[in-house]
Amino acid sequence: MITFNNIHRIGHHIYENETYHHYHYPEMLVRYDSNFLQFKKVPTLEEFKEAYSYLRDFHLSKGQKHVKFYLPENEKPDKQLMNYLKDHSFEVGFLELYKIQPKDFPEAAPQADIKLELISEKNLSTFLRLHYEQDVAFGIDFADQKIDLNRRLFHDPSIEMVLAYFNGEPAGSVTLIHTEHTVEIDHLVVEDKFQRKGIGTELQRFVMKRNLHKTVILVADGEDTARNMYRKQNYECIGVQYEIQKID
Incomplete structure (x- = not known):
């Protein structure tokens, strides 16, 4: 379960x-x-x-x-x-917890203008730069510390990072956490100017094709519009968790 x-x-x-x-x-x-x-x-x-x-x-x-x-x-x-x-x-x-069996993810023809690649030492700096541009909205300290966190995650053998390019330009990414029976989709990011071009879907399809015998899971904000996309893609909501927060 x-x-x-x-x-x-x-x-x-x-x-x-x-x-x-x-x-x-x-x-x-x-x-x-x-x-x-x-x-x-x-x-x-x-x-x-x-x-x-x-x-x-x-x-x-x-x-x-x-x-x-x-x-x-x-x-x-x-x-x-x-x-x-x-x-x-x-x-x-x-928060809402979702799961899907890879075979249930919608099929579609590959998009020639979207290319995906796993993160290695060769393209890690591109991945870090893409995230920094997203994270700086939460403050420079946060963005700087997030770079160090992503470097630590990169060296974790249970974690993979994937970068998406649209017509050769870095456009999105996702982090994958592997266990024996599951793979978790985390921090799926698409640059604003590349929204609605199918990049998020292609990143997920990449995950599905590489993990046919695992259950794919993810957590979505219960008030985020992304959860509607997941439902349309055949994910099943299997749990809810309330969170409470206060910032002084």
């Missing part, structure tokens, strides 16, 4: 109690998805307040300006907790 536990999390498990797990990633303090608490059960209001105080104090001691929490899969905040979050300016969203 595939759950959110199958999703690759970047971060070190540093502490747990009866209520939550604490993940921390000093290698990239500005990456919210790597510095968070994962609740073992939906917290009561008092449990959430305690967890918030703990994580806020911990993050402040590290110079971090955010707190982030994940609820258990397919569980949502109760009314009392939701009202508290709303009254105290927390952002509440949710």
Whole structure:
């Protein structure tokens, strides 16, 4: 059975109690998805307040300006907790977990103007530059640290990176995380000027053709339009996870 536990999390498990797990990633303090608490059960209001105080104090001691929490899969905040979050300016969203068997991905004729290649030492700088141009919107510090993160991922034997070119120009990329039975699509990126040219679809088709005997999985923002594309491509939504965040 595939759950959110199958999703690759970047971060070190540093502490747990009866209520939550604490993940921390000093290698990239500005990456919210790597510095968070994962609740073992939906917290009561008092449990959430305690967890918030703990994580806020911990993050402040590290110079971090955010707190982030994940609820258990397919569980949502109760009314009392939701009202508290709303009254105290927390952002509440949710993620959706999708899966597909490669044989179920729609067939289409290859596009001659789109070329794909795996990342190697030869083209790594092109991949890093493409991501930097996307990431700098979140600040120079974030973009600089993301380059170091992508270099670490490049040297991970369980991870592949793919670059897409449109008429010879770098246009998009995707990162793939492999396990014995699954391959996870992560950080599928297409440059704005190359949107609606089939690049995202070609990147996914590349994944499907190379992993015919694995289940392909991915996580989508529950409020992102990309999830509509995945449904049309025959992905199945198999789980939901609520996330709570606040930035000081």
